[in-house]
Amino acid sequence: MTAMNILEVRDLATHFFTLDGVVRAVDGVSFDLARGETLGIVGESGCGKSVTALSILRLIPPETSRIVGGSVRFDGRDLAALSEAEMRAIRGHRIAMIFQEPMTSLNPVLTIGTQIAENVVRHTGVPWRAALDRAREMLDLVKIADARRRIEEYPHQLSGGMRQRAMIAIALSCNPQVLIADEPTTALDVTIQAQILDLMLELKEKLGTAIIMITHDLGVIAETAERVVVMYAGRKVEEAPVEALFAQPTHPYTRGLMHAVPRLDADAEIAGRRPRLQEIPGIVPALNRPIAGCAFAPRCGFATERCRAEAPPLVSTSAGHAVACWETARVLEAA
């Protein structure tokens, strides 16, 4: 099992020390990432998805935050034990990351080719000329036409979709084993979004890179992920293979998320009414106070006294499907 997993996150806890108290941004999250697998992490803004990703790479701001617990094992090595220099050698080389804003994630004063080649030289030490060849190769790979000329161009000469392609080219230029994509398509329009996702999946097949796809968009998850982790208030509330999650969402929060996606499908039309979009009542709890019990309890229709008092453990319901809820039986009955 361990040999299969390229990344193992165990009980990861990242806290921010603010003037308003300790914010438990990530509060005991565990998951595995198999080699070549696509894992989706989904949840609303502020649920700790991005902080989880940044914690894996040890990129959280050191002035205000700290990883207070848990471990991250990458390829059998404990990342917490590495020196900063060793960590730098992993970032961008073995674990690469792409961000949400393709418009501003590239340095405006350096050409696309330079930015790709720099990453290659930094991590592999090949001569500059070879790195530029690699840059051209990468642009071909991410399907930017006329790579020979594009490597001479600056970010402002590329469209948003092309910039995200260039970001992917940089990220994959050293054949990383893990690609962390933090909302890679949120800033793009829908057609470009689909193209970028297709490209990522295609490259994943080609290069065997495992992907952690962080998003708030269940559509993106459905299209790309093989396994899904649902996060709420810094905790993992449900984990399942993607088919199982959509076929039988078990945590009340996951259900809430699914109901909050607008549907334009025929079923609703035939039934003669398009149901009103359901929102999840209430708001996300403040994370600067310890939450006793289930974090979702205040917003949950199934919540009992026990939910408010005692945090539910993650319980396996079927193969690969685990949920942190006391009332699973009642929730499933209600379906």
Add this chain to the structure above:
Amino acid sequence: MVAITDDTAAERAELPVMARWATAIRRNPTIAAGAVLLAVLVSLAILAPWLTVDPLKQATINRLRPPSERFWFGTDQFGRDIFARTLHGARVSLIVGLTVAAISGVIGLALGIVCGYFRRIDGIVMRIMDGIMAIPSILLAIALITLTRPGLAVVIIAIVIPEVPRVVRVVRSVVLSIRGQPYIDSAIAGGTRGFKLLARHVLPNTLAPLIVQATYICAAGMLIEAALSFLGAGVPPEIPSWGNIIAQGRNFFQIAPWTILIPGVFLALTVLAVNLMGDGLRDRLDPRLARRM
């Protein structure tokens, strides 16, 4: 979409050199005007020894002559040729302006990046900068000259010191905004180390506003130099700087106004040329940067 950009790029590449220049000038008339004016003044300054007679040669028989065919800009009270003196004065002004801009630019850039990037040092350095900014350059120049021998270097130092904090402020604020840019996070996530991050990602992005600021400092430096020379706290009187020429012609203004007007006009034109370039560059490079003066 790709095909369209291909076409325009090809067309642009095929424009003949003259047409490209014409387009560049039409798009940036301010930069072009400033550049032409400045180019003329710089050539005059460089060619001064060949274009003119000795600016120090006195000939009292020709004193206070109005502009004529022989003395294009007239002569002063010692019969020295104002044309020669003005052109030689251009050298002093341009040297002071450019050196001040270069030195304060380099020092300011270094300190600004340090302040913007290493937040612990920031408070201390910026308070020192605030203190330095409060020193008037004219007082500082007088103090420095009483301590040392007067000369061009002292003038330049006296102007540079109070200008440095202005550059530091601009660079620091730019660095602070660059730090928050996603491409910095992206570079860090790609394993870029601290020094490389500064040199490759932070520094180049501060240059556009710095260049704009440097042109204003160049213009300000020339004006301050003229003022210092006029007050007798600048370059030694034997060096024909515009400030010195004006100071020496002051007593004869009513009978020989050309002794003051001509260097004055040249000073104004030079400052105008530099400021025009600065304005043009600002519009081109960074429209948000506020003007200093």
